[in-house]
Amino acid sequence: MRVTKEKAAENRAAILAAASRLFRRRGIDGVGVAEIAKEAGLTHGALYAHFTSKEALTAEAFSLGFAHNMEQSRAWAAEHQARFDEHIEGLLSTRMRDSMEAGCPMAASASEIGRQGDAVSASFTEAFVQMADMLEKLLETTIPPRQRRSLAIAAVAAEIGAVAASRAMLKSDPALANEVLAAMQDLLKGAHKTRAAKRSRVEGG
Amino acid sequence: MRVTKEKAAENRAAILAAASRLFRRRGIDGVGVAEIAKEAGLTHGALYAHFTSKEALTAEAFSLGFAHNMEQSRAWAAEHQARFDEHIEGLLSTRMRDSMEAGCPMAASASEIGRQGDAVSASFTEAFVQMADMLEKLLETTIPPRQRRSLAIAAVAAEIGAVAASRAMLKSDPALANEVLAAMQDLLKGAHKTRAAKRSRVEGG
DNA sequence: TGTACATCAGTGAACGCGCGTTCACTGATGTAC
DNA sequence: TGTACATCAGTGAACGCGCGTTCACTGATGTAC
Numbered sequence A, B: 001m002r003v004t005k006e007k008a009a010e011n012r013a014a015i016l017a018a019a020s021r022l023f024r025r026r027g028i029d030g031v032g033v034a035e036i037a038k039e040a041g042l043t044h045g046a047l048y049a050h051f052t053s054k055e056a057l058t059a060e061a062f063s064l065g066f067a068h069n070m071e072q073s074r075a076w077a078a079e080h081q082a083r084f085d086e087h088i089e090g091l092l093s094t095r096m097r098d099s100m101e102a103g104c105p106m107a108a109s110a111s112e113i114g115r116q117g118d119a120v121s122a123s124f125t126e127a128f129v130q131m132a133d134m135l136e137k138l139l140e141t142t143i144p145p146r147q148r149r150s151l152a153i154a155a156v157a158a159e160i161g162a163v164a165a166s167r168a169m170l171k172s173d174p175a176l177a178n179e180v181l182a183a184m185q186d187l188l189k190g191a192h193k194t195r196a197a198k199r200s201r202v203e204g205g
Numbered sequence C, D: 001t002g003t004a005c006a007t008c009a010g011t012g013a014a015c016g017c018g019c020g021t022t023c024a025c026t027g028a029t030g031t032a033c
Helices: A005-026 A033-039 A044-050 A054-079 A084-091 A094-098 A105-113 A118-138 A145-168 A174-204 B005-026 B033-039 B044-050 B054-079 B084-091 B094-098 B105-113 B118-138 B145-168 B174-204
Strands: none
Touching (some): A005 A033, A033 A054, A054 A105, A054 A118, A084 A118, A084 A145, A094 A174, A105 A118, A118 A145, A145 A174, A145 B105, A145 B174, A174 B118, A174 B174, B005 B033, B005 B054, B054 B105, B094 B174, B105 B118, B118 B145
């Protein structure tokens, strides 16, 4: 039966939220539309009143998931007045790795995105760029702009790899999984420090 | 009908090779056992004479895929007498990114491994460690052992992230996809150079 | 070396199941008067 | 404000399809004599 416009909008949002959550946890191919609808408190038929296909739903779910995560990340950084190093520590923490739902959605789905359609790829790219932009602004301003951009881009990719790899080996070697996170923190913080120092020396000399 | 032991072994190997190839290209959930068997020139029933289940096949296919890729990588490094930097250039090349089949299998499946069973996770970990060991040996010996290990581990995770991210955004922003590979090359080569230089200064002073 | 037979890799039909999608139907909502 | 009716979000049965797995059967291979 028909529901109010507000309720319909809520249901649509609930479907997207459920899809985003389930896709991260079990992969796109690992979750059916019936389960997504059920998780949102609906039957599978209702889903097609809001989305033309699973693919369309997937694209929107990723877009929303990325945006939501980015917003949380930005809020956290503002609240804690986090600089580059602290932000890297947060992203590469065991807490982020162990939470498929609160953690980075790019890391949760990285290797699947390339097999999806253009819309999903575009969502990923947008999220990647926003993340890189955010990190870039946190870098020492003594580093030349071009280097800042390069380092920020590499840092996002590095974070994705470290979290994905750490998750992949968690079942068989938890100690090494933690070592991966720590090693990546060292690499990124070290690169930041070195590039900032180099510039200072140039300025000083 | 029965076939010779040699032919049976060949068929088994063909199934594993087909599975490894198809899983990388389309994901584990994206490929059925019938297609794998067909690609190996058999019917789906034959598959169960060699493997107890798709999961068992998956674990063996990944194990073989990782080992095969590692062997190729080692051979390439030996032939080209590649040092750390050249090896990084090879791994983070557009050629490796664009070939799902010749490229790094860890990057192709990173985010899916965590959802598979213990055996698949163990295969991934073994491949990761071997890759890290190989890179570690290519690092400047002036760098202290603990730093070498940390850098090698971070480099493998970084490579996985850069290749996976570059593939994910290839459809929507090829220029940025290339930039990711270049930025990661800079980050890793820079870290290598800096750590080697630091040590030299300490030794010199 | 030749014969008889057990072995077993491979075939292909069949299993139950869940997938994405469609559709006739329901009934409260939203709207026109 | 009250009434009549069109709208449409949501329901649930049904669709064809491909999934992973099983199994009776085939017939060449490998082995025992």
